[in-house]
Amino acid sequence: MREVSIVSIGQIPVEKKSSLNLRSMGASAIANALANIDPEQVDAVFAGNMLSDELQGQKHLSALIADTAGLRGIEALDVNAAMASGAASLRMAYLAVASGEADLAVAVGVEKMSDGVPTAALAKALDAENDVADGATMISKNADLLRQYLKHFDVPEDAMENFAVNAHRNAKNNPNALFFGKSVTPRMVRKSRIVHHPLKLMDCSPISDGAAAVVLAPTQDARAFSDKTIRILASSVATDRFSLNQRKNPLWLEGAYLSSQKAFRQANVNLNDLSLFEVHDAFSIMACLQLEAVGFSKPGEGWQLAKENKIRLNGKIPISTFGGLKARGHPIGASGLYQAAEIYLQLTQQADKNQIKRPKVAMMQSIGGAATTVISHIFGN
Amino acid sequence: MDIPRHWRLKKQRYALVGEVCDHCDSKVFPPRDICPDCGEEAKTLYSFSGKGEVYSYTKVFEAPAGFDENAPYTVAMVKLEEGPLVTAQLTDLDESNLEIGMPVEMVTRKLRSATDERGMLVYGYKFRPVMA
Ligand SMILES: [Zn+2]
Numbered sequence: 477m478r479e480v481s482i483v484s485i486g487q488i489p490v491e492k493k494s495s496l497n498l499r500s501m502g503a504s505a506i507a508n509a510l511a512n513i514d515p516e517q518v519d520a521v522f523a524g525n526m527l528s529d530e531l532q533g534q535k536h537l538s539a540l541i542a543d544t545a546g547l548r549g550i551e552a553l554d555v556n557a558a559m560a561s562g563a564a565s566l567r568m569a570y571l572a573v574a575s576g577e578a579d580l581a582v583a584v585g586v587e588k589m590s591d592g593v594p595t596a597a598l599a600k601a602l603d604a605e606n607d608v609a610d611g612a613t614m615i616s617k618n619a620d621l622l623r624q625y626l627k628h629f630d631v632p633e634d635a636m637e638n639f640a641v642n643a644h645r646n647a648k649n650n651p652n653a654l655f656f657g658k659s660v661t662p663r664m665v666r667k668s669r670i671v672h673h674p675l676k677l678m679d680c681s682p683i684s685d686g687a688a689a690v691v692l693a694p695t696q697d698a699r700a701f702s703d704k705t706i707r708i709l710a711s712s713v714a715t716d717r718f719s720l721n722q723r724k725n726p727l728w729l730e731g732a733y734l735s736s737q738k739a740f741r742q743a744n745v746n747l748n749d750l751s752l753f754e755v756h757d758a759f760s761i762m763a764c765l766q767l768e769a770v771g772f773s774k775p776g777e778g779w780q781l782a783k784e785n786k787i788r789l790n791g792k793i794p795i796s797t798f799g800g801l802k803a804r805g806h807p808i809g810a811s812g813l814y815q816a817a818e819i820y821l822q823l824t825q826q827a828d829k830n831q832i833k834r835p836k837v838a839m840m841q842s843i844g845g846a847a848t849t850v851i852s853h854i855f856g857n
Numbered sequence: 858m859d860i861p862r863h864w865r866l867k868k869q870r871y872a873l874v875g876e877v878c879d880h881c882d883s884k885v886f887p888p889r890d891i892c893p894d895c896g897e898e899a900k901t902l903y904s905f906s907g908k909g910e911v912y913s914y915t916k917v918f919e920a921p922a923g924f925d926e927n928a929p930y931t932v933a934m935v936k937l938e939e940g941p942l943v944t945a946q947l948t949d950l951d952e953s954n955l956e957i958g959m960p961v962e963m964v965t966r967k968l969r970s971a972t973d974e975r976g977m978l979v980y981g982y983k984f985r986p987v988m989a
Contacts (some may be wrong), residue, residue, distance in 0.1 A: 515891035605866070606887050609981070610944045610968065611917060611924045611932045620934050627913075633888045672915040722893060723941035729914040791959075828920060 477574040479695035481705045482855070484509050485817040490654040490686035490805030493590040498532050502541035502586035505687035505813075509582065510545075513691060513701055519578035519716050520551035524565030524585040525809035526558055530587065530597035541584060542586070547580035551578070557713075559758065560784045561585065562812025563842030563851035566690065568709045570853075573692045580701075585813035590843050594683060598808070601845040603719045615680065616760040617720060617846050619672035622685075625727055625761060626674065629776035633674060636844045638782035640678040640802055643757060646789065647799025649829040652814070654684050654805035671686035679760045679799075681737035686807030704824040709743035709837070710854040720846045731850035732769035732841060739852035740840065750854075751835035752822060753793055754815040756843040758798040766841060789832055797822060815840040819855050868902075870981040873963055875941070877903035884939040907963030908959050909937040909984070914947065914955065923969040935961055949985040960987040 487496075494501055502523060510518070523538035533542070535554070542552035551572075557564035562585030571585035598615045607617070626633060644660035647653035660678075670677035691701070698705040712733035720726040740746055747770070757763035764778035766852025772793050773781055786792040798804050798818040801811050819838045821827045842851045865888070869873040875886035878899035883892050885899050886944040892899040920928035931947040947955070948966055961984040968981045 596918060599921055607944045609870075611920065611927065611930060611946055612944050613921060616915045616917050616932050620913035623915065624913040624934075624957065670914070672917065675915070717893070719944075721944060726934070726942070739953065 478576060479574045480570050480692055480708045481695045481698035481700035482690050482708065482816065483693045483698050483705050483818050483822050484691040485820045486510070486689045487652045487661040487814060487817050488687050489652045489656070490684050490807060490814075492654065492684060494588060494685035498528060498534065498537070498586060498588045498591075499540050499544040501588060501685065501687040502537070502584050505689040506541070506545040506547070506582055506584055509689040509691050515545070515547055517580045518547055518550060518582055520569070520572050520581045521547060521663070522553055522565040522568040522572070522581065522583050524555050524561035524583070524812060525587060526556065526561050526564070527587060527589065527594055527597050527808060529606055531592040531594065537586075537698050538568050541746065543795050551554050557849050557851065558844035560812060560842040560844035560849050560851045561809040563815070563840070563853065564713075564812070564852060565707045566623050566812055566816055567713065567851060569692045570708055579694065579697070581692045582689055583680035583692065583813060584687065584689040585810035585829055587807035587809040588685045589683045589807060601848075605722070607719055614846070615672050615675065618761055619675040621720070621726060621765070622679070622759070623674050625764070628727065631776070631779060634666060635779040635783065636679055636764060637662060637758060638762035638785065638787070639763050642782065642787050643796040643800040643802035646797055646830055647803030650798040650804055653799040653803060654682055655799060655803045660803070661784065675759070676789055677699045681802045683759045684805035684807050686805055686810045686814065688817050690813060690816050690820065692851050704826070706820055706823045706857060708853060708856050709856045710739035710746065710852065712738035712742060713849065713851045714738060715849050716847060718845070718848050727765065728775060729765045729769035729847045729850070731847055732843070733757040735841065735850040735852040736770040736839070739854050743837070743854040743856070745837050745854060750793065750839050751839045752797055752819070752832055752838045754797070754819060754838070754840035755800065756793045756841055757796055758806055758843070762801070762843065762847070763795065763800070765847070766843075767793075770841070778783065781827065789830060797832065812840070812842040815842065823855060823857055873905040873907050873967055873982055875903050876893050877901050884941060886937070886941040886943060905937050905939055907964060908987070909935045909955055909961055911947070911955070911959045911961060912936040912942055913957060926970050931955070933984065946983045947985065948983040951986070954986065961985060
Protein backbone atom coordinates (compact mmCIF):
# COMPACT_ATOMS: atom_id res chain seq x y z
CA MET A 477 0.00 0.00 0.00
CA ARG A 478 1.18 3.51 -0.83
CA GLU A 479 1.05 6.40 1.58
CA VAL A 480 -1.74 8.82 0.66
CA SER A 481 -2.07 12.59 1.09
CA ILE A 482 -4.79 15.17 0.72
CA VAL A 483 -3.49 17.71 -1.79
CA SER A 484 -6.53 19.96 -2.09
CA ILE A 485 -10.02 20.60 -0.74
CA GLY A 486 -13.21 22.31 -1.88
CA GLN A 487 -16.26 23.42 0.05
CA ILE A 488 -19.43 25.29 -0.75
CA PRO A 489 -21.18 27.17 2.07
CA VAL A 490 -23.69 25.11 4.03
CA GLU A 491 -27.13 26.66 3.62
CA LYS A 492 -30.69 26.15 4.79
CA LYS A 493 -31.69 25.91 1.15
CA SER A 494 -29.17 25.96 -1.67
CA SER A 495 -30.08 27.66 -4.94
CA LEU A 496 -28.13 24.95 -6.77
CA ASN A 497 -29.50 21.51 -7.60
CA LEU A 498 -27.91 18.43 -6.11
CA ARG A 499 -25.58 17.61 -9.01
CA SER A 500 -24.36 21.22 -9.30
CA MET A 501 -23.66 21.38 -5.58
CA GLY A 502 -21.41 18.32 -5.89
CA ALA A 503 -19.79 19.62 -9.07
CA SER A 504 -19.13 23.02 -7.42
CA ALA A 505 -17.34 21.42 -4.48
CA ILE A 506 -15.21 19.44 -6.96
CA ALA A 507 -14.50 22.54 -9.04
CA ASN A 508 -13.31 24.36 -5.92
CA ALA A 509 -11.08 21.41 -5.03
CA LEU A 510 -9.63 21.26 -8.55
CA ALA A 511 -9.07 25.03 -8.87
CA ASN A 512 -5.31 24.52 -9.18
CA ILE A 513 -5.26 20.96 -10.51
CA ASP A 514 -5.77 19.78 -14.08
CA PRO A 515 -9.09 17.84 -14.09
CA GLU A 516 -7.64 15.62 -16.82
CA GLN A 517 -5.44 14.01 -14.17
CA VAL A 518 -8.33 12.74 -12.04
CA ASP A 519 -8.74 8.95 -12.26
CA ALA A 520 -11.75 8.37 -10.03
CA VAL A 521 -14.60 10.05 -8.14
CA PHE A 522 -16.31 8.54 -5.12
CA ALA A 523 -19.53 10.27 -4.05
CA GLY A 524 -20.99 10.03 -0.56
CA ASN A 525 -24.69 10.69 -0.19
CA MET A 526 -27.54 9.19 1.81
CA LEU A 527 -30.85 10.71 0.76
CA SER A 528 -30.87 11.46 -3.00
CA ASP A 529 -32.97 8.36 -3.73
CA GLU A 530 -35.66 9.57 -1.31
CA LEU A 531 -35.49 13.33 -1.71
CA GLN A 532 -34.50 13.81 -5.35
CA GLY A 533 -35.60 10.48 -6.83
CA GLN A 534 -32.00 10.11 -8.00
CA LYS A 535 -29.65 7.17 -7.77
CA HIS A 536 -26.40 6.75 -9.68
CA LEU A 537 -25.27 10.07 -8.32
CA SER A 538 -21.51 9.70 -8.66
CA ALA A 539 -21.63 9.33 -12.43
CA LEU A 540 -24.03 12.26 -12.65
CA ILE A 541 -21.77 14.50 -10.56
CA ALA A 542 -18.65 13.42 -12.46
CA ASP A 543 -20.35 14.30 -15.75
CA THR A 544 -21.63 17.62 -14.38
CA ALA A 545 -18.11 18.42 -13.15
CA GLY A 546 -16.74 17.73 -16.63
CA LEU A 547 -14.80 14.65 -15.55
CA ARG A 548 -15.42 12.44 -18.57
CA GLY A 549 -14.68 8.78 -18.90
CA ILE A 550 -13.39 8.21 -15.40
CA GLU A 551 -14.34 5.75 -12.67
CA ALA A 552 -17.27 7.08 -10.61
CA LEU A 553 -18.96 5.09 -7.83
CA ASP A 554 -21.58 5.83 -5.20
CA VAL A 555 -20.64 5.09 -1.60
CA ASN A 556 -23.20 4.66 1.16
CA ALA A 557 -22.82 4.14 4.87
CA ALA A 558 -25.93 6.04 6.00
CA MET A 559 -24.89 9.23 7.84
CA ALA A 560 -21.22 8.22 7.47
CA SER A 561 -21.41 8.16 3.67
CA GLY A 562 -19.05 11.11 3.25
CA ALA A 563 -16.35 9.49 5.37
CA ALA A 564 -16.97 6.22 3.51
CA SER A 565 -16.31 7.94 0.18
CA LEU A 566 -13.07 9.34 1.62
CA ARG A 567 -12.10 5.83 2.63
CA MET A 568 -12.85 4.44 -0.86
CA ALA A 569 -10.77 7.19 -2.47
CA TYR A 570 -7.99 6.47 0.04
CA LEU A 571 -8.04 2.75 -0.78
CA ALA A 572 -8.05 3.47 -4.52
CA VAL A 573 -4.92 5.62 -4.25
CA ALA A 574 -3.19 3.47 -1.63
CA SER A 575 -3.63 0.35 -3.75
CA GLY A 576 -2.24 2.01 -6.87
CA GLU A 577 -5.54 1.74 -8.76
CA ALA A 578 -5.79 5.53 -8.96
CA ASP A 579 -3.08 8.19 -8.97
CA LEU A 580 -5.48 11.02 -8.29
CA ALA A 581 -8.89 10.46 -6.71
CA VAL A 582 -11.67 12.80 -5.57
CA ALA A 583 -13.97 12.09 -2.66
CA VAL A 584 -17.06 14.28 -2.74
CA GLY A 585 -19.97 14.38 -0.32
CA VAL A 586 -23.23 16.08 -1.11
CA GLU A 587 -26.69 16.33 0.42
CA LYS A 588 -29.66 18.52 -0.36
CA MET A 589 -32.10 18.03 2.50
CA SER A 590 -34.28 21.02 1.60
CA ASP A 591 -35.90 19.08 -1.26
CA GLY A 592 -38.21 17.14 1.05
CA VAL A 593 -38.98 16.01 4.58
CA PRO A 594 -36.01 13.93 5.66
CA THR A 595 -37.20 12.43 9.00
CA ALA A 596 -38.55 9.16 7.59
CA ALA A 597 -35.67 8.86 5.12
CA LEU A 598 -33.12 9.28 7.92
CA ALA A 599 -34.90 6.65 10.03
CA LYS A 600 -34.07 4.13 7.30
CA ALA A 601 -30.62 3.89 8.88
CA LEU A 602 -32.37 2.12 11.79
CA ASP A 603 -33.91 -1.37 11.82
CA ALA A 604 -37.00 -1.12 9.59
CA GLU A 605 -38.72 -4.17 11.11
CA ASN A 606 -38.09 -3.41 14.76
CA ASP A 607 -37.27 0.20 15.54
CA VAL A 608 -38.97 2.06 12.71
CA ALA A 609 -42.02 -0.26 12.74
CA ASP A 610 -42.69 0.94 16.28
CA GLY A 611 -42.48 4.63 15.43
CA ALA A 612 -38.88 5.31 16.48
CA THR A 613 -36.76 7.87 14.61
CA MET A 614 -33.10 8.91 14.73
CA ILE A 615 -34.12 11.80 16.97
CA SER A 616 -36.16 9.65 19.36
CA LYS A 617 -33.27 7.20 19.69
CA ASN A 618 -30.89 10.02 20.63
CA ALA A 619 -33.46 11.37 23.09
CA ASP A 620 -33.61 7.87 24.64
CA LEU A 621 -29.84 7.82 25.00
CA LEU A 622 -29.71 11.28 26.53
CA ARG A 623 -32.47 10.50 29.05
CA GLN A 624 -30.84 7.23 30.09
CA TYR A 625 -27.43 8.94 30.30
CA LEU A 626 -28.68 11.73 32.58
CA LYS A 627 -30.41 9.21 34.85
CA HIS A 628 -27.76 6.48 34.87
CA PHE A 629 -24.85 8.79 35.62
CA ASP A 630 -26.92 11.22 37.69
CA VAL A 631 -25.88 14.15 35.55
CA PRO A 632 -27.49 17.64 35.59
CA GLU A 633 -29.90 18.30 32.73
CA ASP A 634 -27.79 21.17 31.36
CA ALA A 635 -24.69 18.94 31.17
CA MET A 636 -24.51 19.01 27.36
CA GLU A 637 -24.92 22.77 27.01
CA ASN A 638 -21.31 23.62 26.22
CA PHE A 639 -21.17 21.25 23.25
CA ALA A 640 -23.55 23.59 21.41
CA VAL A 641 -21.92 26.75 22.78
CA ASN A 642 -18.47 25.59 21.65
CA ALA A 643 -19.70 24.54 18.20
CA HIS A 644 -21.39 27.88 17.63
CA ARG A 645 -18.39 29.86 18.84
CA ASN A 646 -16.29 28.13 16.19
CA ALA A 647 -18.92 28.31 13.43
CA LYS A 648 -19.16 32.05 13.88
CA ASN A 649 -15.76 32.45 12.16
CA ASN A 650 -16.34 29.84 9.44
CA PRO A 651 -17.66 31.37 6.20
CA ASN A 652 -18.82 27.91 5.08
CA ALA A 653 -20.89 27.32 8.22
CA LEU A 654 -24.65 27.54 8.33
CA PHE A 655 -24.30 29.70 11.46
CA PHE A 656 -21.46 31.89 10.11
CA GLY A 657 -21.45 35.29 11.82
CA LYS A 658 -24.18 34.32 14.30
CA SER A 659 -23.72 34.58 18.05
CA VAL A 660 -25.28 31.85 20.17
CA THR A 661 -25.11 32.37 23.92
CA PRO A 662 -25.34 29.74 26.67
CA ARG A 663 -28.70 31.30 27.56
CA MET A 664 -30.01 30.74 24.01
CA VAL A 665 -28.94 27.10 24.25
CA ARG A 666 -30.62 26.71 27.63
CA LYS A 667 -33.84 28.35 26.47
CA SER A 668 -34.09 26.58 23.11
CA ARG A 669 -37.31 24.68 22.52
CA ILE A 670 -37.76 21.04 23.45
CA VAL A 671 -37.72 18.81 20.37
CA HIS A 672 -38.11 15.40 22.02
CA HIS A 673 -37.79 15.78 25.78
CA PRO A 674 -35.07 15.90 27.14
CA LEU A 675 -33.54 16.78 23.73
CA LYS A 676 -33.60 20.51 23.00
CA LEU A 677 -33.28 22.08 19.57
CA MET A 678 -29.75 23.18 20.47
CA ASP A 679 -28.79 19.55 21.21
CA CYS A 680 -29.46 18.70 17.56
CA SER A 681 -27.63 19.50 14.32
CA PRO A 682 -29.64 21.47 11.73
CA ILE A 683 -31.12 20.06 8.54
CA SER A 684 -29.13 21.68 5.74
CA ASP A 685 -27.72 21.59 2.21
CA GLY A 686 -24.03 21.31 1.45
CA ALA A 687 -21.17 19.72 -0.49
CA ALA A 688 -17.46 19.28 0.11
CA ALA A 689 -14.65 17.47 -1.66
CA VAL A 690 -11.05 16.44 -1.08
CA VAL A 691 -8.41 15.39 -3.62
CA LEU A 692 -6.09 12.48 -2.82
CA ALA A 693 -2.72 11.60 -4.31
CA PRO A 694 0.15 9.29 -3.34
CA THR A 695 2.30 11.08 -0.74
CA GLN A 696 5.37 10.60 -2.94
CA ASP A 697 3.72 12.73 -5.68
CA ALA A 698 1.76 15.10 -3.44
CA ARG A 699 4.08 18.07 -3.85
CA ALA A 700 3.51 18.06 -7.59
CA PHE A 701 -0.08 19.14 -6.92
CA SER A 702 0.32 21.55 -4.02
CA ASP A 703 2.79 22.85 -1.46
CA LYS A 704 0.12 22.41 1.20
CA THR A 705 -0.55 18.74 1.78
CA ILE A 706 -1.41 16.50 4.72
CA ARG A 707 -0.93 12.77 5.11
CA ILE A 708 -3.67 10.24 5.86
CA LEU A 709 -2.16 8.21 8.69
CA ALA A 710 -5.13 5.89 9.19
CA SER A 711 -8.51 4.96 7.75
CA SER A 712 -10.69 2.46 9.55
CA VAL A 713 -14.27 1.27 9.90
CA ALA A 714 -15.92 -0.69 12.68
CA THR A 715 -19.50 -1.72 13.31
CA ASP A 716 -21.50 -2.42 16.45
CA ARG A 717 -24.62 -4.54 16.95
CA PHE A 718 -27.04 -2.94 14.51
CA SER A 719 -29.68 -1.74 16.94
CA LEU A 720 -29.17 -0.01 20.30
CA ASN A 721 -31.55 -2.67 21.67
CA GLN A 722 -29.08 -5.44 20.92
CA ARG A 723 -26.23 -3.91 22.91
CA LYS A 724 -25.44 -4.91 26.47
CA ASN A 725 -24.91 -1.25 27.30
CA PRO A 726 -26.40 1.21 24.77
CA LEU A 727 -24.45 4.07 26.40
CA TRP A 728 -21.13 2.53 25.37
CA LEU A 729 -20.26 3.11 21.70
CA GLU A 730 -18.30 -0.05 20.96
CA GLY A 731 -18.12 0.86 17.24
CA ALA A 732 -16.46 4.18 18.06
CA TYR A 733 -14.08 2.42 20.44
CA LEU A 734 -13.07 -0.30 17.95
CA SER A 735 -12.80 2.12 15.04
CA SER A 736 -10.54 4.49 16.98
CA GLN A 737 -8.37 1.67 18.34
CA LYS A 738 -7.80 0.33 14.82
CA ALA A 739 -6.96 3.83 13.61
CA PHE A 740 -4.53 4.49 16.48
CA ARG A 741 -2.70 1.24 15.68
CA GLN A 742 -2.51 2.03 11.95
CA ALA A 743 -1.27 5.55 12.53
CA ASN A 744 0.99 4.46 15.37
CA VAL A 745 -0.25 7.31 17.53
CA ASN A 746 -2.17 7.49 20.78
CA LEU A 747 -4.79 9.69 22.34
CA ASN A 748 -2.27 12.20 23.67
CA ASP A 749 -0.87 12.82 20.19
CA LEU A 750 -4.17 14.26 18.92
CA SER A 751 -4.22 18.04 18.52
CA LEU A 752 -7.91 18.04 17.61
CA PHE A 753 -10.84 15.69 17.08
CA GLU A 754 -13.66 16.35 14.62
CA VAL A 755 -16.57 14.47 16.22
CA HIS A 756 -19.93 13.40 14.83
CA ASP A 757 -21.95 15.87 16.88
CA ALA A 758 -25.25 15.29 15.08
CA PHE A 759 -26.55 15.31 18.66
CA SER A 760 -24.61 16.58 21.69
CA ILE A 761 -25.07 13.23 23.40
CA MET A 762 -23.25 11.55 20.47
CA ALA A 763 -20.25 13.87 20.84
CA CYS A 764 -20.22 13.10 24.56
CA LEU A 765 -20.44 9.31 24.12
CA GLN A 766 -17.80 9.45 21.38
CA LEU A 767 -15.32 11.28 23.64
CA GLU A 768 -15.87 8.52 26.21
CA ALA A 769 -15.55 5.64 23.73
CA VAL A 770 -12.38 7.02 22.18
CA GLY A 771 -10.90 7.40 25.66
CA PHE A 772 -10.82 11.11 26.45
CA SER A 773 -12.85 10.49 29.58
CA LYS A 774 -14.38 7.70 31.61
CA PRO A 775 -17.95 6.63 30.84
CA GLY A 776 -20.33 9.15 32.35
CA GLU A 777 -17.79 11.98 32.33
CA GLY A 778 -17.57 13.07 28.69
CA TRP A 779 -19.84 16.06 29.36
CA GLN A 780 -17.32 17.38 31.89
CA LEU A 781 -14.82 17.98 29.08
CA ALA A 782 -17.38 20.40 27.61
CA LYS A 783 -18.33 21.88 30.98
CA GLU A 784 -14.68 22.56 31.83
CA ASN A 785 -14.01 24.06 28.38
CA LYS A 786 -11.47 21.38 27.46
CA ILE A 787 -13.08 21.10 24.00
CA ARG A 788 -12.35 24.73 23.09
CA LEU A 789 -9.76 25.69 20.47
CA ASN A 790 -7.19 26.25 23.22
CA GLY A 791 -8.35 23.31 25.34
CA LYS A 792 -6.92 19.87 25.94
CA ILE A 793 -8.87 18.31 23.07
CA PRO A 794 -10.51 20.83 20.71
CA ILE A 795 -13.57 19.46 18.89
CA SER A 796 -15.83 20.84 16.14
CA THR A 797 -13.19 23.43 15.32
CA PHE A 798 -15.19 24.96 12.44
CA GLY A 799 -18.58 24.45 14.07
CA GLY A 800 -19.00 20.70 13.73
CA LEU A 801 -22.20 19.07 12.55
CA LYS A 802 -24.01 21.15 15.13
CA ALA A 803 -23.20 24.61 13.79
CA ARG A 804 -21.32 24.28 10.50
CA GLY A 805 -24.35 22.16 9.62
CA HIS A 806 -24.99 18.48 8.93
CA PRO A 807 -25.79 17.94 5.26
CA ILE A 808 -25.68 14.21 5.92
CA GLY A 809 -23.56 12.68 3.14
CA ALA A 810 -21.33 15.76 2.96
CA SER A 811 -20.44 16.05 6.65
CA GLY A 812 -17.50 13.62 6.56
CA LEU A 813 -15.88 15.61 3.74
CA TYR A 814 -16.40 18.92 5.56
CA GLN A 815 -14.62 17.33 8.54
CA ALA A 816 -11.70 16.26 6.33
CA ALA A 817 -11.54 19.68 4.64
CA GLU A 818 -11.50 21.42 8.02
CA ILE A 819 -8.71 19.20 9.30
CA TYR A 820 -6.75 20.02 6.14
CA LEU A 821 -7.14 23.73 6.93
CA GLN A 822 -6.03 23.19 10.54
CA LEU A 823 -2.95 21.10 9.72
CA THR A 824 -1.86 23.42 6.90
CA GLN A 825 -2.24 26.47 9.19
CA GLN A 826 -5.04 28.01 7.12
CA ALA A 827 -7.73 27.99 9.81
CA ASP A 828 -7.51 31.76 10.34
CA LYS A 829 -9.28 32.83 13.57
CA ASN A 830 -9.98 29.19 14.48
CA GLN A 831 -6.38 28.08 14.05
CA ILE A 832 -5.15 25.66 16.69
CA LYS A 833 -1.55 26.27 17.75
CA ARG A 834 0.93 24.00 15.97
CA PRO A 835 -1.41 21.04 15.36
CA LYS A 836 0.39 17.84 14.43
CA VAL A 837 -2.11 15.01 14.39
CA ALA A 838 -5.90 15.21 13.96
CA MET A 839 -8.69 12.64 13.98
CA MET A 840 -12.19 12.64 12.56
CA GLN A 841 -15.00 10.21 13.26
CA SER A 842 -18.21 9.85 11.32
CA ILE A 843 -21.17 7.78 12.47
CA GLY A 844 -23.84 5.94 10.48
CA GLY A 845 -27.14 4.95 12.11
CA ALA A 846 -27.49 4.66 15.87
CA ALA A 847 -23.69 4.55 16.27
CA THR A 848 -23.72 1.36 14.20
CA THR A 849 -21.05 2.17 11.62
CA VAL A 850 -18.15 4.31 12.80
CA ILE A 851 -15.46 5.50 10.40
CA SER A 852 -12.23 7.01 11.72
CA HIS A 853 -9.49 8.85 9.88
CA ILE A 854 -6.26 10.20 11.34
CA PHE A 855 -4.16 12.83 9.58
CA GLY A 856 -0.72 14.28 10.11
CA ASN A 857 1.70 16.69 8.55
CA MET B 858 -44.97 -10.04 1.74
CA ASP B 859 -44.46 -13.80 1.35
CA ILE B 860 -46.57 -16.03 3.60
CA PRO B 861 -43.90 -17.73 5.80
CA ARG B 862 -42.26 -14.38 6.58
CA HIS B 863 -45.65 -12.86 7.32
CA TRP B 864 -46.58 -15.73 9.66
CA ARG B 865 -43.28 -15.48 11.43
CA LEU B 866 -43.41 -11.74 11.83
CA LYS B 867 -46.99 -12.03 13.09
CA LYS B 868 -45.98 -14.39 15.90
CA GLN B 869 -43.05 -12.17 16.74
CA ARG B 870 -45.04 -8.97 16.82
CA TYR B 871 -48.40 -10.15 18.18
CA ALA B 872 -47.14 -12.46 20.87
CA LEU B 873 -43.53 -11.43 21.48
CA VAL B 874 -42.16 -14.76 20.30
CA GLY B 875 -38.40 -14.87 19.97
CA GLU B 876 -35.87 -17.65 20.37
CA VAL B 877 -33.80 -19.28 23.05
CA CYS B 878 -30.28 -20.55 22.46
CA ASP B 879 -29.96 -24.29 23.28
CA HIS B 880 -26.24 -23.81 23.88
CA CYS B 881 -26.01 -20.86 26.27
CA ASP B 882 -29.67 -20.27 27.22
CA SER B 883 -29.54 -16.69 25.92
CA LYS B 884 -32.99 -15.28 25.07
CA VAL B 885 -33.08 -13.72 21.64
CA PHE B 886 -35.42 -10.99 20.39
CA PRO B 887 -36.12 -10.29 17.58
CA PRO B 888 -35.59 -13.85 16.32
CA ARG B 889 -32.52 -14.22 14.08
CA ASP B 890 -31.71 -17.95 14.25
CA ILE B 891 -28.10 -17.33 15.31
CA CYS B 892 -27.32 -16.64 18.95
CA PRO B 893 -25.72 -13.19 19.29
CA ASP B 894 -23.90 -14.26 22.45
CA CYS B 895 -22.26 -17.58 21.47
CA GLY B 896 -22.71 -17.63 17.68
CA GLU B 897 -24.40 -21.05 17.68
CA GLU B 898 -27.70 -21.83 15.99
CA ALA B 899 -30.70 -20.67 18.04
CA LYS B 900 -33.98 -21.73 16.42
CA THR B 901 -36.02 -22.91 19.41
CA LEU B 902 -39.04 -20.63 19.74
CA TYR B 903 -39.43 -18.83 23.04
CA SER B 904 -42.44 -16.84 24.24
CA PHE B 905 -41.42 -13.86 26.31
CA SER B 906 -43.52 -13.08 29.37
CA GLY B 907 -44.26 -9.59 28.08
CA LYS B 908 -43.17 -8.09 31.38
CA GLY B 909 -40.38 -5.60 31.73
CA GLU B 910 -39.44 -2.08 32.70
CA VAL B 911 -38.87 1.20 30.90
CA TYR B 912 -35.18 1.63 30.00
CA SER B 913 -35.71 5.01 28.34
CA TYR B 914 -38.43 6.84 26.43
CA THR B 915 -39.36 9.94 24.51
CA LYS B 916 -42.46 11.59 23.13
CA VAL B 917 -42.64 11.90 19.35
CA PHE B 918 -44.49 14.91 17.99
CA GLU B 919 -43.31 14.91 14.38
CA ALA B 920 -44.21 11.37 13.41
CA PRO B 921 -42.91 9.58 10.33
CA ALA B 922 -45.38 8.60 7.60
CA GLY B 923 -47.83 5.93 8.75
CA PHE B 924 -47.77 7.12 12.35
CA ASP B 925 -49.34 10.55 11.89
CA GLU B 926 -52.69 9.54 13.35
CA ASN B 927 -50.97 8.28 16.52
CA ALA B 928 -48.92 11.43 17.11
CA PRO B 929 -47.96 12.57 19.59
CA TYR B 930 -47.02 9.19 21.01
CA THR B 931 -44.51 7.92 23.54
CA VAL B 932 -41.98 5.43 22.23
CA ALA B 933 -39.75 3.58 24.67
CA MET B 934 -36.94 1.11 24.96
CA VAL B 935 -38.35 -1.60 27.22
CA LYS B 936 -36.04 -3.99 29.06
CA LEU B 937 -37.80 -7.37 29.12
CA GLU B 938 -37.44 -9.37 32.33
CA GLU B 939 -35.68 -12.09 30.29
CA GLY B 940 -32.98 -9.61 29.23
CA PRO B 941 -33.47 -8.19 25.73
CA LEU B 942 -34.39 -4.58 25.00
CA VAL B 943 -37.26 -3.88 22.60
CA THR B 944 -38.49 -0.66 21.04
CA ALA B 945 -42.22 -0.18 21.58
CA GLN B 946 -44.83 2.49 22.02
CA LEU B 947 -46.30 3.00 25.49
CA THR B 948 -50.07 3.13 25.91
CA ASP B 949 -52.74 3.61 28.61
CA LEU B 950 -50.29 6.02 30.15
CA ASP B 951 -50.55 8.49 32.98
CA GLU B 952 -47.57 10.60 31.95
CA SER B 953 -47.05 12.02 35.42
CA ASN B 954 -46.02 8.53 36.58
CA LEU B 955 -43.77 7.79 33.62
CA GLU B 956 -40.11 7.31 34.53
CA ILE B 957 -37.13 5.11 33.81
CA GLY B 958 -37.60 1.83 35.67
CA MET B 959 -41.41 1.90 35.57
CA PRO B 960 -42.79 -1.68 35.31
CA VAL B 961 -44.73 -2.33 32.08
CA GLU B 962 -46.47 -5.23 30.35
CA MET B 963 -47.23 -6.07 26.74
CA VAL B 964 -50.58 -5.55 25.05
CA THR B 965 -51.56 -5.86 21.37
CA ARG B 966 -52.73 -2.64 19.78
CA LYS B 967 -53.07 -0.87 16.50
CA LEU B 968 -49.64 0.53 15.65
CA ARG B 969 -50.09 2.50 12.48
CA SER B 970 -52.54 3.43 9.75
CA ALA B 971 -53.51 0.65 7.36
CA THR B 972 -52.14 2.30 4.25
CA ASP B 973 -48.57 1.08 4.40
CA GLU B 974 -47.42 -0.23 1.05
CA ARG B 975 -44.62 -2.41 2.32
CA GLY B 976 -46.84 -4.85 4.16
CA MET B 977 -45.81 -3.69 7.63
CA LEU B 978 -48.17 -5.11 10.21
CA VAL B 979 -50.80 -2.66 11.37
CA TYR B 980 -51.20 -4.34 14.77
CA GLY B 981 -48.42 -5.28 17.14
CA TYR B 982 -47.14 -5.02 20.69
CA LYS B 983 -47.24 -1.93 22.83
CA PHE B 984 -46.52 -1.74 26.54
CA ARG B 985 -48.67 -0.31 29.32
CA PRO B 986 -47.96 0.39 32.98
CA VAL B 987 -48.46 -2.61 35.26
CA MET B 988 -51.47 -1.90 37.44
CA ALA B 989 -50.42 -1.81 41.05
ZN1 LIG C 1 -25.94 -18.90 22.64
